[in-house]
Amino acid sequence: MSSPQAEKIILSHRQQTLLKQIVRRTTNPYRLVRRAQLILLAAAGVGNTQLNRELQLERGQVRLWRERWLAATSQLATVEAENSSDRELMALIMRVLSDRSRPGTTNYFSTEQVVQIVALACENPQASGYPISHWSSNELAISLKPWILTRKLAGFSLLTNLTFTNPNLWCVW
Numbered sequence: 170m171s172s173p174q175a176e177k178i179i180l181s182h183r184q185q186t187l188l189k190q191i192v193r194r195t196t197n198p199y200r201l202v203r204r205a206q207l208i209l210l211a212a213a214g215v216g217n218t219q220l221n222r223e224l225q226l227e228r229g230q231v232r233l234w235r236e237r238w239l240a241a242t243s244q245l246a247t248v249e250a251e252n253s254s255d256r257e258l259m260a261l262i263m264r265v266l267s268d269r270s271r272p273g274t275t276n277y278f279s280t281e282q283v284v285q286i287v288a289l290a291c292e293n294p295q296a297s298g299y300p301i302s303h304w305s306s307n308e309l310a311i312s313l314k315p316w317i318l319t320r321k322l323a324g325f326s327l328l329t330n331l332t333f334t335n336p337n338l339w340c341v342w
Contacts (some may be wrong), residue, residue, distance in 0.1 A: 178212040189261050204266040241265040
């Protein structure tokens, strides 16, 4: 019993030329180059199983990128039909071959809490009872621990962005 055939990808001459440029450009990210190679090989009639072996990708990845390209076919054809520049078509191709945004982790702090942390960071440490002239990230974190209690402070990028260089200016961004 044979496996179902993957839907054929048909590339225009411009699309093929731009995909080859992506593959040849040495400054492109590796994952982008591999996805462009996958589309070029799929358009040449290579099946998913052979793509899987040749590009050393999982079957799900091969299927995903083939499906994403096929889903964008009408949009790519529309952009080409409008006689858009190669730059515009390349931008669309790059978007099609790029990762979709991921939701990421939840915020550790609400906007109000961030404002309070910044306010403390902009305050003179001696006003809070600390015998130091300037806040460091560690000292600020120590002073916030009782206030935050269970919140995670590690990895909070705002604290690592604080620099304190001017003794008369407590908060410099």
